[in-house]
Amino acid sequence: MALNPxxxxxxxxxxxxxxxxxxxxxxxxDNDFAQQYLPEIYEQEVERYGNRTLSxxxxxxxxxxxxxxxxxxxxxxxxxxxxxNGVTVASATTLTFVLxxxxxxxxxxxVISKDQTIxxxxxxxxxxxxxxxxSSVDTSSVLATLTVATYTGADLDATFNVADTxxxxxxxxxxxxxxTGDADIKSITPSxxxxxxxxxxxxxxxxxxxxxxxxxxxxxVATEDGTGGFMWYLKAESETRLxxxxxxxxxxxxxxxxxxxxxxxxxxxSANKGTEGLFAAVKARGNVYSGFAPxxxxxxxxDNILKNLDTQGAIEENMMxxxxxxxxxxxxxxxxVNSYGASGTSYGVxxxxxxxxxxxxxxxxxxxxxDFYKTDWKYLNDASTRGAVADxxxxxxxxxxxxxxxxxxILGTNIRRPFLHVRYRASQSDDRRMKSWLTGSVGxxxxxxxxxxxxxxxxxxxxxxxxxNNFVLFTA
Numbered sequence: 001m002a003l004n005p006x007x008x009x010x011x012x013x014x015x016x017x018x019x020x021x022x023x024x025x026x027x028x029x030d031n032d033f034a035q036q037y038l039p040e041i042y043e044q045e046v047e048r049y050g051n052r053t054l055s056x057x058x059x060x061x062x063x064x065x066x067x068x069x070x071x072x073x074x075x076x077x078x079x080x081x082x083x084x085n086g087v088t089v090a091s092a093t094t095l096t097f098v099l100x101x102x103x104x105x106x107x108x109x110x111v112i113s114k115d116q117t118i119x120x121x122x123x124x125x126x127x128x129x130x131x132x133x134x135s136s137v138d139t140s141s142v143l144a145t146l147t148v149a150t151y152t153g154a155d156l157d158a159t160f161n162v163a164d165t166x167x168x169x170x171x172x173x174x175x176x177x178x179x180t181g182d183a184d185i186k187s188i189t190p191s192x193x194x195x196x197x198x199x200x201x202x203x204x205x206x207x208x209x210x211x212x213x214x215x216x217x218x219x220x221v222a223t224e225d226g227t228g229g230f231m232w233y234l235k236a237e238s239e240t241r242l243x244x245x246x247x248x249x250x251x252x253x254x255x256x257x258x259x260x261x262x263x264x265x266x267x268x269x270s271a272n273k274g275t276e277g278l279f280a281a282v283k284a285r286g287n288v289y290s291g292f293a294p295x296x297x298x299x300x301x302x303d304n305i306l307k308n309l310d311t312q313g314a315i316e317e318n319m320m321x322x323x324x325x326x327x328x329x330x331x332x333x334x335x336x337v338n339s340y341g342a343s344g345t346s347y348g349v350x351x352x353x354x355x356x357x358x359x360x361x362x363x364x365x366x367x368x369x370x371d372f373y374k375t376d377w378k379y380l381n382d383a384s385t386r387g388a389v390a391d392x393x394x395x396x397x398x399x400x401x402x403x404x405x406x407x408x409x410i411l412g413t414n415i416r417r418p419f420l421h422v423r424y425r426a427s428q429s430d431d432r433r434m435k436s437w438l439t440g441s442v443g444x445x446x447x448x449x450x451x452x453x454x455x456x457x458x459x460x461x462x463x464x465x466x467x468x469n470n471f472v473l474f475t476a
Contacts, residue, residue: 043220043230053242054379055249058463061319061399063418064433066426070199072464075192082111082188083170087120092157095120095146095169099138110144112136114184116174118148122160122167129159132175136186195285199425199462200275202251206240208233210442210451237455241436244457248434252422252463253278253379278420279394281465282473287312292395292474293329297336299367305398305472306368313470315400317371322396323380323387326474330374334362372398398472419470424461432460 058064087097099110112118114136121128135147146169150156160167213233221228221235228234255277258264264272282288287308294301309315322330364373377396381387386394400419425432435458438445442453465471 041218043218045219054246054382054385057253057321057377057379058249058420058422061401061418061420063421064461065421065423066431066433067199067423068425068427071196072198072423072462073194073196074464074466075194076467078191078193081170083168084112085168086165087167087169089156089160089162089164089167090145091162092155093147093149095148095156095167096139097144097169099142099144110136110138111186111188112144112146112169112171113174113186115176115180116171118146118169118171120148120156120160120167120169122164124166127159129154129156130172131156195466197276197423197462197464198273199423199460200251200255201458201460202244202247204240204244204247204457205454206237207440207452207454208236208442210453213442213453233453240455241457244459245434248459248461250379250385251275251277252461255463256280275462276465277463278397278465279473281463281468282397282471285465285468286471286473287469288473288475290475292326294333295336296332298333299337302330302333302367306370308472309370309470313400313467314369315470316369317401318373319399319401320372320374320396321377321380321399322374322474323394324376326395327374327376331362334365393476395474395476397474400467400470419466421464421466422461423464424459432458434459 084097087095090096097110112133114133116133116136117130118133119128119130130151131148132151133146134149135145137145139145148156150159152159156162213231215232216230217232218230219232220230221232221238252275255275257276257280258272258274264274276284289305292301292305309318320330362374364371366372379385380394380396435456437456439447439454439456440450440452441448442451445453
């Protein structure tokens with residue numbers, strides 16, 4: 001019977017040298033372990049994607065404030081002056097407009113008094129007329145009728161056309177005759193608009209068994225949060241934490257409330273209701289600019305934004321968080337009107353010297369009475385999120401700086417809050433802003449007989465977008 005040695009094979013060679021065929025293999029069918037020449041090993045990973053975290057946007061523009069309820073409610077002021085849209089010319093001397101919100105208008109009462117003076121204008125043509133209100137009545141529960149006398153020679157029918165719709169009226173004063181009383185003057189009780197949002201619970205977990213936690217690797221761990229060593233599970237736990245911290249921000253930016261009839265709302269025995277994120281809030285209550293792509297040196301599109309901001313809160317300082325394409329487009333627009341050198345050059349470093357450095361990236365500029373600070377938003381550029389496709393639908397957002405005054409239902413008083421801020425659940429017994437804990441019997445945790453370490457993460461939060469009428473969302 002032949003002898004088959006189990007220690008490997010011995011193959012002769014013409015030269016005296018170490019060959020892989022004369023070494024034991026530590027893996028079945030694989031002799032790679034017995035390499036003759038030891039390779040040069042780089043122990044650390046190459047950070048080919050740089051800093052991979054995406055959070056930081058809310059830390060720049062807002063704040064985090066605790067709350068102890070399932071819902072946050074705030075109230076926002078309505079406009080001070082009296083104006084109505086959707087007005088119709090009913091006859092040569094009468095105007096009508098809808099009162100009932102169910103009929104397609106947001107106006108709920110007619111507060112224009114007899115002998116007040118108004119401006120009637122057609123937004124489409126710019127035609128306008130001033131008039132004196134001689135009668136103001138609600139002809140039904142849904143319709144108000146104003147009888148007016150124009151201050152010019154032409155009546156309403158001659159200035160506009162009977163059955164013209166979509167007109168606007170606003171009160172600019174009054175003119176009463178001598179010796180008249182105040183019986184016809186309507187008292188105006190201010191009202192407010194109420195908004196609310198609900199927090200959502202965000203969770204994540206990382207688990208590793210005891211054997212793998214005690215195993216060393218040849219690749220050195222190097223993570224964004226400074227974790228180091230040759231224990232691979234440290235890297236996995238660190239990345240789980242970083243990913244969860246990004247989710248804390250992404251969930252309140254992309255969040256959407258469950259609409260009636262939606263798949264989430266139809267889930268049986270479910271309390272899932274979603275939350276209103278930044279994009280959803282601005283789309284519903286703010287300003288959306290579609291296809292914003294101004295040409296070099298052409299400020300027309302940008303001036304349209306300024307005109308719209310004038311009609312809202314007119315917040316002087318604003319921050320723009322943009323994707324790369326829109327950021328470069330605005331740079332080109334500003335370079336086209338810059339007078340510092342040929343082709344719109346701008347010298348921004350090395351003491352503004354033309355001979356030493358050229359800066360074509362504009363980070364701040366002023367137009368009219370507004371200051372704008374522009375920066376790239378990594379969330380819109382990252383290939384793993386909205387930067388994965390050329391057209392993600394969102395090109396950027398304009399956020400007003402400063403704070404707003406709102407009425408807090410819990411405190412029962414007016415308070416100042418950043419326009420954009422996060423509310424998280426917290427009480428004296430439990431703070432759910434960012435919770436993390438260990439379970440199992442590995443890694444310092446001795447809570448059960450499980451031969452593993454489980455790292456748990458939890459947060460409960462929502463976003464408050466106050467005065468959304470001052471925000472602008474740039475869409476493709």
